Amino acid sequence: MPSTEVLSWLRTRFMPHIWCPGCGHGVIMHSIIRALISLEKDKTKTVLASGIGCSSRMAGYINANTLHSTHGRSLAFSTGIKMFNPELTVVDVMGDGDCSAIGGNHFIHACRRNIDITAVVMNNNIYGMTGGQASPTTPVGAWATTAPWGVVDPAFDICKLAEGAGASYVARSTIANPKQAESFIKNGIKNKGFSVVEIVTHCHTQFGRKNNRKLPIDNYNFFKDASVPLTKAKTMTSEELAGKIVVGEFVDKKTPEYTEQYKKVIEKAQRG
Ligand code: SF4
Numbered sequence: 176m177p178s179t180e181v182l183s184w185l186r187t188r189f190m191p192h193i194w195c196p197g198c199g200h201g202v203i204m205h206s207i208i209r210a211l212i213s214l215e216k217d218k219t220k221t222v223l224a225s226g227i228g229c230s231s232r233m234a235g236y237i238n239a240n241t242l243h244s245t246h247g248r249s250l251a252f253s254t255g256i257k258m259f260n261p262e263l264t265v266v267d268v269m270g271d272g273d274c275s276a277i278g279g280n281h282f283i284h285a286c287r288r289n290i291d292i293t294a295v296v297m298n299n300n301i302y303g304m305t306g307g308q309a310s311p312t313t314p315v316g317a318w319a320t321t322a323p324w325g326v327v328d329p330a331f332d333i334c335k336l337a338e339g340a341g342a343s344y345v346a347r348s349t350i351a352n353p354k355q356a357e358s359f360i361k362n363g364i365k366n367k368g369f370s371v372v373e374i375v376t377h378c379h380t381q382f383g384r385k386n387n388r389k390l391p392i393d394n395y396n397f398f399k400d401a402s403v404p405l406t407k408a409k410t411m412t413s414e415e416l417a418g419k420i421v422v423g424e425f426v427d428k429k430t431p432e433y434t435e436q437y438k439k440v441i442e443k444a445q446r447g
Contacts, residue, residue: 177205184208184218186238193232197391199350199376203297204233206353206374207266210360211239214264221264224253226278228270229304229378230297247277250285253292261291261434264364271298272310275331279311285369286340290433293363293370296333299378307381318385333373338426343368345426349375351398352422359424368432375420 177185185208194200211221221239225231227246234241240263244252253267274282274296285292301319302308309319311331319326337345344366346359356374363370377383377394388394398420405423408416 180212181205181208184211184238186236189235192236194229195380197379198229199299199374199391199394200230200233200297202350202353203230203268203295203356203374203376204236206357207233207268207295207360208237209357210364211264211266213357213361214364216264216364220262221266222253222256223266223268224249224256225268226270226273227304228273228302230268230270230299231273233268247273247279248281249273250278250281250292250294254281254285254288254290257290257292257434258437261438265292266360266364267292267294269294269296270303270310271296271300271312271333272302272308275311275333275336283336283340286337286342286371288433289341289343289368289430291367291369293360293366293372294337295360295363296371296373297376298333298373299376299382300330301378301382303378303381307378307385313382317382319382334371334425337371337373341369341430342371342426343428343430344370344372344424346371346424347373347375347420347422349398349402349420349422350377351395351402355422362424362427366427368430 218239223237224242225234226249234243249267253265257265300313307320309322309326313326316325334345334347344363348356348359359372363372379391401420402422403419408421
């Protein structure tokens with residue numbers, strides 16, 4: 176049973192949730208809420224935006240200012256919210272397809288601008304809600320309804336994509352380590368800039384049952400066994416890292432934040 180404090184961040188009137196029993200999204204929602212509590216965030220000044228997909232239902236369950244927007248476009252909405260009121264804490268939750276396919280353009284440009292938003296990317300390697308189609312992070316060779324003989328397209332590495340596009344904080348964890356996920360989300364929110372926290376999770380219903388990880392616990396154990404801390408990964412060869420999940424903080428740098436830069440432009444324009 177969640178603590179009273181965690182419960183106060185949940186819209187319990189909307190329970191039971193729509194997620195399949197054992198889905199990793201609940202673990203991530205708990206990590207997000209715990210991070211917000213630990214940073215002593217005010218619900219009235221916290222915004223959680225989402226796009227479309229199973230993960231995006233989170234915007235309905237978290238008791239803050241929430242927005243359930245259109246597929247792949249949540250970062251456009253979040254950007255508008257942050258530009259209107261830079262004092263708000265904005266967390267944008269998205270799935271892997273939402274982030275890197277339909278919303279790929281919004282994602283790379285949010286990284287490039289370094290706007291002070293925290294993107295929590297729930298990467299379960301599949302489009303779960305719509306029936307198990309391959310996403311840009313489905314591993315090569317994996318089964319998907321759109322790839323019944325195995326995926327051929329090489330998968331995106333969300334963290335490398337975010338780093339290359341200019342995000343100032345980039346980290347990865349898995350649902351097998353929710354405390355670590357919480358701490359990365361917390362660091363992402365604290366960062367004054369665009370933060371990307373990828374949390375590797377599972378869709379046992381649409382991905383696991385067809386890819387030898389049928390039960391939620393099979394996925395949990397897989398993530399636990401496959402996780403390699405960044406410090407150790409640096410000593411390993413690419414062959415040794417094949418099939419592993421490198422976890423840790425990849426980027427943590429100070430670069431000019433977008434709303435602050437924009438404010439200077441407004442002041443300059445007002446001076447004439
Ligand atoms: S379909 Fe997959 S991602 Fe969606 S709730 Fe079920 S297990 Fe979770």
